[in-house]
Amino acid sequence: xxxxxxxxxxxxxxxxxxxxxxxxxxxxxxxALYLVVALLSVGATFLLLGAEFAGWVQILIYVGAIVILxxxxxxxxxxxxxxxxxxxxxxxxxxxxxxxxxxxxVFLIQxxxxxxxxxxxxxxxxxxxxxxxxxxxxVLPFEAISFLLLAxxxxxxxxxxxxxxx
Amino acid sequence: xIRLPFLLLFSALLFSAGVYGVLARRNAxxxxxxxxxxxxxxxxxxxxxxxSLNDVxxxxxxxxxxxxxxxxxxxxxxxxxxxxxxxxxxxxxEVNLLKW
Numbered sequence: 001x002x003x004x005x006x007x008x009x010x011x012x013x014x015x016x017x018x019x020x021x022x023x024x025x026x027x028x029x030x031x032a033l034y035l036v037v038a039l040l041s042v043g044a045t046f047l048l049l050g051a052e053f054a055g056w057v058q059i060l061i062y063v064g065a066i067v068i069l070x071x072x073x074x075x076x077x078x079x080x081x082x083x084x085x086x087x088x089x090x091x092x093x094x095x096x097x098x099x100x101x102x103x104x105x106v107f108l109i110q111x112x113x114x115x116x117x118x119x120x121x122x123x124x125x126x127x128x129x130x131x132x133x134x135x136x137x138x139v140l141p142f143e144a145i146s147f148l149l150l151a152x153x154x155x156x157x158x159x160x161x162x163x164x165x166x
Numbered sequence: 167x168i169r170l171p172f173l174l175l176f177s178a179l180l181f182s183a184g185v186y187g188v189l190a191r192r193n194a195x196x197x198x199x200x201x202x203x204x205x206x207x208x209x210x211x212x213x214x215x216x217x218s219l220n221d222v223x224x225x226x227x228x229x230x231x232x233x234x235x236x237x238x239x240x241x242x243x244x245x246x247x248x249x250x251x252x253x254x255x256x257x258x259x260e261v262n263l264l265k266w
Contacts, residue, residue: 002167012176019180019203023187028196035199038180042206045173046228049217054225054232058209061232066202066239073195073243077250087190088259094189102182109174119167120218125225133222134229145233152237159244 002119008048015041026086028074036067050124053131173214181207194246194256198239205235 001009018037025031039062046055134142180203187200209228216224250256 004168005172008168008172008176012172016176016179016183019183022203023183023190023196023200028193031196031199035202038203039206042180042210045176045210046213048168049173049213051213051217051225051228054209054213054228057229057232061236062202062206066236069239069243070195070199073198073246076247077195077256086193086196088192088257091190094186097189098182098186101185102178105178105181106175109171109178113171113174115169115171117169117171119169121167123217123220125216125222130222130225130229134226137223138226138230141230145230149233149237152241156240156244159241160247 004048004122008045011041011044011048015045028086029071032067032070032074035070036063039063039067048122050122053125053127170214170218173210177207177210177214179207180204180210192257192259194249194258195243197258198242198246201242202235202239205231 015038018034018041021034022031022038025034040059043055043058043062046052046058184200184202184204184207187203188197191197191200209231212224212228212231216222216228246256249261253260
């Protein structure tokens, strides 16, 4: 095992445990905090893979903005606490489906990329290279995404605001 | 130097945890959190392949996925708050107005 693999093993262990804790926690605020740890470990994986811009965007947008939105959502809706009120009656069926999905994915992954596949050297993509590629090859998708974001945020304001008339 | 299947297995585990969360949770905000886990699993795959294939395209797609996830959370939480205002509950199994 190389140093990067040891580092990734630690990150992946922390991330996997907290991802499972997100979907099994009995307290909604604890689940949101576990989500922070899971998202941070994904961001650390990006940094380990040489994707520095994507890694810092992950940490800034997800941990800095999206989790705060989730906490606002939880506070504004007075979510109850406890397994019986948080999980529905089909929990075991859901566990069965999730285990089936995981088994299927593991089967496909070890078929396509055996565990003793050769190691690859991490590709360090600088922020400049990412920006250059984004504005040369992906300008139209970029504009479409920014329009989508604008429309979504206007839609969110329209949905969530109180109607004064009635 | 790192082996690709380790990254793919981590992503598979994140995705399966998200699938379980979407199916098992009643609280709509928790369902949205589980969806975020699934989107992150996809991003891990995109960045892993981008790094192994020496191509920044995968990272740009991961950035697009992050932007779409931000839009989705904004709309999703607005709907959840509207639901709470109208029904005083955000349990997804009690939202059956369109069910016959």
